[in-house]
Amino acid sequence: xxxxxxxxxxxxxxxxxxxxxxxxxxxxxxxxxxxxxxxxxxxxxxxxxxxxxxxxxxxxxxxxxxxxxxxxxxxxxxxxxxxxxxxxxxxxxxxxxxxxxxxxxxxxxxxxxxxxxxxxxxxxxxxxxxxxxxxxxxxxxxxxxxxxxxxxxxxxxxxxxxxxxxxxxxxxxxxxxxxxxxxxxxxxxxxxxxxxxxxxxxxxxxxxxxxxxxxxxxxxxxxxxxxxxxxxxxxxxxxxxxxxxxxxxxxxxxxxxxxxxxxxxxxxxxxxxxxxxxxxxxxxxxxxxxxxxxxxxxxxxxxxxxxxxxxxxxxxxxxxxxxxxxxxxxxxxxxxxxxxxxxxxxxxxxxxxxxxxxxxxxxxxxxxxxxxxxxxxxxxxxxxxxxxxxxxxxxxxxxxxxxxxxxxxxxxxxxxxxxxxxxxxxxxxxxxxxxxxxxxxxxxxxxxxxxxxxxxxxxxxxxxxxxxxxxxxxxxxxxxxxxxxxxxxxxxxxxxxxxxxxxxxxxxxxxxxxxxxxxxxxxxxxxxxxxxxxxxxxxxxxxxxxxxxxxxxxxxxxxxxxxxxxxxxxxxxxxxxxxxxxxxxxxxxxxxxxxxxxxx
DNA sequence: GCAAGGTC
Numbered sequence: 232x233x234x235x236x237x238x239x240x241x242x243x244x245x246x247x248x249x250x251x252x253x254x255x256x257x258x259x260x261x262x263x264x265x266x267x268x269x270x271x272x273x274x275x276x277x278x279x280x281x282x283x284x285x286x287x288x289x290x291x292x293x294x295x296x297x298x299x300x301x302x303x304x305x306x307x308x309x310x311x312x313x314x315x316x317x318x319x320x321x322x323x324x325x326x327x328x329x330x331x332x333x334x335x336x337x338x339x340x341x342x343x344x345x346x347x348x349x350x351x352x353x354x355x356x357x358x359x360x361x362x363x364x365x366x367x368x369x370x371x372x373x374x375x376x377x378x379x380x381x382x383x384x385x386x387x388x389x390x391x392x393x394x395x396x397x398x399x400x401x402x403x404x405x406x407x408x409x410x411x412x413x414x415x416x417x418x419x420x421x422x423x424x425x426x427x428x429x430x431x432x433x434x435x436x437x438x439x440x441x442x443x444x445x446x447x448x449x450x451x452x453x454x455x456x457x458x459x460x461x462x463x464x465x466x467x468x469x470x471x472x473x474x475x476x477x478x479x480x481x482x483x484x485x486x487x488x489x490x491x492x493x494x495x496x497x498x499x500x501x502x503x504x505x506x507x508x509x510x511x512x513x514x515x516x517x518x519x520x521x522x523x524x525x526x527x528x529x530x531x532x533x534x535x536x537x538x539x540x541x542x543x544x545x546x547x548x549x550x551x552x553x554x555x556x557x558x559x560x561x562x563x564x565x566x567x568x569x570x571x572x573x574x575x576x577x578x579x580x581x582x583x584x585x586x587x588x589x590x591x592x593x594x595x596x597x598x599x600x601x602x603x604x605x606x607x608x609x610x611x612x613x614x615x616x617x618x619x620x621x622x623x624x625x626x627x628x629x630x631x632x633x634x635x636x637x638x639x640x641x642x643x644x645x646x647x648x649x650x651x652x653x654x655x656x657x658x659x660x661x662x663x664x665x666x667x668x669x670x671x672x673x674x675x676x677x678x679x680x681x682x683x684x685x686x687x688x689x690x691x692x693x694x695x696x697x698x699x700x701x702x703x704x705x706x707x708x709x710x711x712x713x714x715x716x717x718x719x720x721x722x723x724x725x726x727x728x729x730x731x732x733x734x735x736x737x738x739x740x741x742x743x744x745x746x747x748x749x750x751x752x753x754x755x756x757x758x759x760x761x762x763x764x765x766x767x768x769x770x771x772x773x774x775x776x777x778x779x780x781x782x783x784x785x786x787x788x789x790x791x792x793x794x795x796x797x798x799x800x801x802x803x804x805x806x807x808x809x810x811x812x813x814x815x816x817x818x819x820x821x822x823x824x825x826x827x828x829x830x831x
Numbered sequence: 832g833c834a835a836g837g838t839c
Binding site: 238239240270271272273274276277279280288305312313316318319341344345346348349396399400402403404405406407408409410411412415421422423424425426427428429430534538546738739741742745746749 | 832
């Protein structure tokens, strides 16, 4: 019997379906000489400190550097503290029984570093010695699965990938557990002051932005506006320059004449391509903007839709699909021709040439972009419907035509130079789906400008002096923070570190919502209207750690670079020694630094 | 009591 193990039930079932296996058992599916089972993400985790004899939280234990890491069943929190997750324990027993019977194991966990780790932790925890092969596919269409099975790889091909994954896991444990205890103990508070490679740079970003915002000194500047009139159609033009003093602006205002001369008119069309399909992060950002949902709420709603088989896999970091999935898109679009809001646009798209901007197999990583499955939704709650519509609507947008705008710039002379600019949508294209206003539009912009020609003289009907103030960068909200986490590391000076982080940022799509919740739970940050602001505790922690590497995105960049080297065969030992050295250093530093902390 | 990673 060959046993196939997937990362999650949905994938296990999908593969079983392709094989034509249909005998459903508890925790697996049988048929055609195969057995298909699955994990639920990570079933095992690195054991807690007490499993290595580090009891309690004690300075004497620090730094905790286990000789050999142990694995433990994933825990859940109950009123009696942390206990083994019963569902996980049961699934592990099922997997063990199947592995015992197996002649061969085929690993079908997600094609990536963590997918490899999920399987290997199970395999080693169960002390399994059976040979295994690796299925390596990045989409779960029938064709991709069949093709993958014709090209199974030897399991050992991925030994170095496992090494890099295991190093990632151990390093996060060593730095996180030790730094957390060191700061918590030295601060003298009895509360947990957690630190980690991802959460601490995130906290630092929120604090930096908050302080920047709070300490921002607005600069006043002045502009002059005029209102020319073209045959009764009045529009607005603004002085070409900004002025530092009221006097300068007043002088310009005084020089405005009864008429203004059109010096030049420039009208050029601009193509605006449709947005890409959604990945988890972009959907969380949009749901936060449109509906005020938190990242965590959106993920939960989306998970429900996924479990109801209404949308594809949610925790994806790719905004693209491959050609195999693209082949199914026309059929999907057709299912929306009677949708209340999008029916008309879906009908227009049916049979039309589809935009291929979101089609790029090379940019599909473990999973492709989020799409509706085509199953008909039934009695969704308002919130579920809202998320579903964002996904369905985005699909229609993504495959729609470009939006064509005409951007007009008029330069006028009336004493000095004035500029009027306007944008007119000529062909809505993808913008017809939601009919949203263009959020980039500035206050001074005219929706439409009258037709004028160079050399024309227009009467000036009104003029005004405008007093304005420079504005600070806004505080983070969930949408802008998620974006910042994705792009974290883009400003790192070191070319190699920046390169190592370019496709990842801080954290992963699957973990960012939970991480924001952790910062809230620790009382490091709070929600203030839609914004995320640091608390006093958060700021105190920030002040202690801000100049240490643990508060910088560069740490992740440095690790990613080394982990990639390990994946291509570099020494594991050397990296592990460096991590131990770093753990000793940061622990010692925090044991001292924490003493100066003031926590109310 | 603690990390980051994955998922029901």
